[in-house]
Amino acid sequence: GESVGLHLPTLSVQEGDNSIINCAYSNSASDYFIWYKQESGKGPQFIIDIRSNMDKRQGQRVTVLLNKTVKHLSLQIAATQPGDSAVYFCAENVSGGGADGLTFGKGTHLIIQP
Amino acid sequence: EAQVTQNPRYLITVTGKKLTVTCSQNMNHEYMSWYRQDPGLGLRQIYYSMNVEVTDKGDVPEGYKVSRKEKRNFPLILESPSPNQTSLYFCASTPERGGGYTFGSGTRLTVV
Numbered sequence: 279g280e281s282v283g284l285h286l287p288t289l290s291v292q293e294g295d296n297s298i299i300n301c302a303y304s305n306s307a308s309d310y311f312i313w314y315k316q317e318s319g320k321g322p323q324f325i326i327d328i329r330s331n332m333d334k335r336q337g338q339r340v341t342v343l344l345n346k347t348v349k350h351l352s353l354q355i356a357a358t359q360p361g362d363s364a365v366y367f368c369a370e371n372v373s374g375g376g377a378d379g380l381t382f383g384k385g386t387h388l389i390i391q392p
Numbered sequence: 393e394a395q396v397t398q399n400p401r402y403l404i405t406v407t408g409k410k411l412t413v414t415c416s417q418n419m420n421h422e423y424m425s426w427y428r429q430d431p432g433l434g435l436r437q438i439y440y441s442m443n444v445e446v447t448d449k450g451d452v453p454e455g456y457k458v459s460r461k462e463k464r465n466f467p468l469i470l471e472s473p474s475p476n477q478t479s480l481y482f483c484a485s486t487p488e489r490g491g492g493y494t495f496g497s498g499t500r501l502t503v504v
Contacts, residue, residue, distance in 0.1 A: 312492045321396075321482050321495035322435070367435070371491075379425055379437040379450055380493060 290389040297358050299386045301351040301368035308370040312380065313342060313353045317364045325353070325366075355388075363390045394419045396496035398483050404502045405473055413468045413499045415483030423486045424466040425450065425493065426458065428479040435482070441466055442489070473503040 309330035314322035369380040425440040437450030441460040457469040484493035
């Protein structure tokens with residue numbers, strides 16, 4: 279089964295509000311996590327990443343939180359804008375793993391209400 | 393502009409007719425991968441390459457071939473396409489193992 283998953287398939291928020299997208303992973307050996315954004319008709323776009331030696335990392339309007347104790351990852355988007363509407367994927371990787379490649383969750387569709 | 397370029401963007405073909413989807417990256421990345429994306433199944437890795445002439449299977453390699461004769465190119469080959477290979481395909485590259493991938497814009501393949 280999937281080693282990385284998302285709690286909600288769709289999340290609807292008001293423009294200007296903050297949004298939080300959650301992700302659970304089951305492989306405790308995973309040590310690198312990424313959030314991707316995929317807009318309709320486009321490929322996944324890198325947003326932010328975090329390594330397992332960190333709990334929090336901030337970018338421009340985005341923050342990723344990692345809780346290794348409960349194997350939980352979240353993406354916070356501040357002051358959401360219409361352009362934030364997309365599907366968001368979390369992905370994990372294991373450094374030095376036998377196969378190279380990210381394992382993706384199924385995605386959360388973020389809808390920004392005007 | 394740093395990018396991964398796939399061609400074609402859209403392709404409709406018939407069962408059994410060999411096809412190749414090209415992928416090229418201009419970032420001098422060592423690692424390249426092919427993924428397919430299907431509703432309800434998310435993104436799944438087909439094949440990956442760690443460098444020139446070094447390739448290996450991902451999670452769903454059946455029915456696909458790849459080659460890596462040059463660092464920048466990583467074509468995906470379907471020798472005998474079948475309808476279950478109808479999907480959205482993405483090529484991606486990264487400079488380091490376990491790193492974040494840069495994705496192409498995708499190739500939507502329909503096999504009838």
